[in-house]
Amino acid sequence: xxxxxxxxxxxxxxxxxxxxxxxxxxxxxxxxxxxxxxxxxxxxxxxxxxxxxxxxxxxxxxxxxxxxxxxxxxxxxxxxxxxxxxx
Numbered sequence: 131x132x133x134x135x136x137x138x139x140x141x142x143x144x145x146x147x148x149x150x151x152x153x154x155x156x157x158x159x160x161x162x163x164x165x166x167x168x169x170x171x172x173x174x175x176x177x178x179x180x181x182x183x184x185x186x187x188x189x190x191x192x193x194x195x196x197x198x199x200x201x202x203x204x205x206x207x208x209x210x211x212x213x214x215x216x217x
Contacts (some may be wrong), residue, residue: 148190151183 139145158180161168168176197203 142193144193145190148187151186151190155180155183155187 158168194202194206197206
């Protein structure tokens with residue numbers, strides 16, 4: 131079973147922004163399956179908006195939501211390899 135601290139993640143603003151962005155992108159893709167067109171202004175602006183949302187999603191996945199901001203903790207900065215459970 132995955133041990134994820136959801137309380138800490140849901141209190142972390144970058145995670146919330148990335149989750150919201152992910153849901154917007156997912157909604158747009160599901161709508162496209164049903165031929166619903168949610169083009170904002172034109173295709174180029176929609177593509178730019180989707181790219182920005184995708185970058186926000188990636189940031190939310192890459193960051194450590196248990197630290198303040200988008201930096202790693204001091205402990206994580208000292209790791210030479212990912213820490214295993216119980217080390």
